Amino acid sequence: MTSDRHEDPTDTPNEETLPVPPPFMFGCDQCAALLVGLAEKIRADVGCLDQQLFISRHIVEAHSDDVPAPHTRLCDICPSYAGRPDVAILWAEHRARDLFLPESIARLL
Ligand SMILES: [Zn+2]
């Protein structure tokens, strides 16, 4: 199997493939509202890229302790952002995407 990288960042993830969000997101009103907004966009099959960006930005700003560690495999983005202070926030937002998106979509941005 070759890696399946045909997806576009603007692709709408399939609701069934969404991961179960971590408990801290359910404990935060803003996360909960953002997740509902994302699910609604997905259900309506309209673009949800803005919603993805709102959520990752909110996680980095409000839950910086919960941003996942850098990916050590199957990620082209982590190695290219590592050790670059100029993209530190972008990198954290990239890692935060894992928390609420399927891996194939999370790692596109
Ligand atoms: Zn939150």
Ligand SMILES: [Zn+2]
């Ligand atoms: Zn990564």
